[in-house]
Amino acid sequence: MASKHLNNASSSLWQDPPIQAVIFDMDGVLIDSEPIYFEIEKSSFQHLGATVEETEHHTYVGVTLESMFQQVMDKHKLDHVMEEVLAFHKDNVMKVMQDHKELQAFDHVEQWIEWLSASGIKLAVASSSPRSLIELILERTGLRRFFTVMVSGEEVAHGKPAPDIFLHAASLLQVEPQHCVVIEDSRNGVRAAKLAGMRCIGHQNPGSGNQDLSEADMIVDHYAELLELRDSFHIGVRL
Numbered sequence: 001m002a003s004k005h006l007n008n009a010s011s012s013l014w015q016d017p018p019i020q021a022v023i024f025d026m027d028g029v030l031i032d033s034e035p036i037y038f039e040i041e042k043s044s045f046q047h048l049g050a051t052v053e054e055t056e057h058h059t060y061v062g063v064t065l066e067s068m069f070q071q072v073m074d075k076h077k078l079d080h081v082m083e084e085v086l087a088f089h090k091d092n093v094m095k096v097m098q099d100h101k102e103l104q105a106f107d108h109v110e111q112w113i114e115w116l117s118a119s120g121i122k123l124a125v126a127s128s129s130p131r132s133l134i135e136l137i138l139e140r141t142g143l144r145r146f147f148t149v150m151v152s153g154e155e156v157a158h159g160k161p162a163p164d165i166f167l168h169a170a171s172l173l174q175v176e177p178q179h180c181v182v183i184e185d186s187r188n189g190v191r192a193a194k195l196a197g198m199r200c201i202g203h204q205n206p207g208s209g210n211q212d213l214s215e216a217d218m219i220v221d222h223y224a225e226l227l228e229l230r231d232s233f234h235i236g237v238r239l
């Protein structure tokens with residue numbers, strides 16, 4: 001069960017095994033993008049003829065677009081061609097995001113990443129978003145320079161909540177899962193991290209909707225909290 005108590009970070013959980021890599025989810029973790037997506041997704045649902053209530057919509061946070069639209073079509077008994085649905089929606093998302101004037105990372109996230117990087121921790125982004133969107137957001141937030149490893153949920157066999165994306169990111173980083181920490185904002189993402197055998201910090205972000213992060217090992221509201229905890233993490237960099 002996750003705890004918001006800072007003391008939790010000094011428990012053995014963060015000491016052993018030593019941390020060698022941090023894998024970031026993107027949407028709702030690096031940037032508050034879910035509220036933007038919610039609006040575009042609502043219009044796509046309407047376009048398909050589905051009325052999706054907020055509670056249902058929140059259950060799709062963290063999954064790939066294909067998984068979300070498949071679940072919506074199954075639940076609302078709609079019959080559309082997936083390729084056409086995805087093409088229509090992705091086109092809208094890319095246009096909105098390209099035209100967006102304020103794609104900014106969360107406060108203190110850059111400081112946190114800079115510290116991890118300076119400490120020798122390997123870094124990756126593992127996002128259910130399409131790769132084109134990952135590239136766009138990382139460029140526009142200025143965070144691209146920190147990440148050599150980026151994995152999209154569209155590039156693995158099973159998207160979150162399956163563990164594939166995190167296991168693939170860890171193998172690209174050449175770090176064993178038990179030495180990885182994942183930061184996630186969605187129930188689906190936290191489940192995926194835990195199934196991958198990794199420790200998970202839940203980022204409780206109001207913009208990501210009502211997310212149950214209780215499977216995470218620790219929950220924070222802001223990156224400033226993580227900065228305060230720096231000394232409690234046992235960094236185990238392999239030389």
Ligand SMILES: O=P(O)(O)OC[C@H]1O[C@@H](O)[C@H](O)[C@@H](O)[C@@H]1O
Nearest residue numbers: 025026027037061062127128129
């Ligand atoms: O894995 P991440 O970075 O949280 O991305 C998930 C998001 O990916 C987006 O492409 C979807 O539109 C969102 O609905 C989804 O929540």
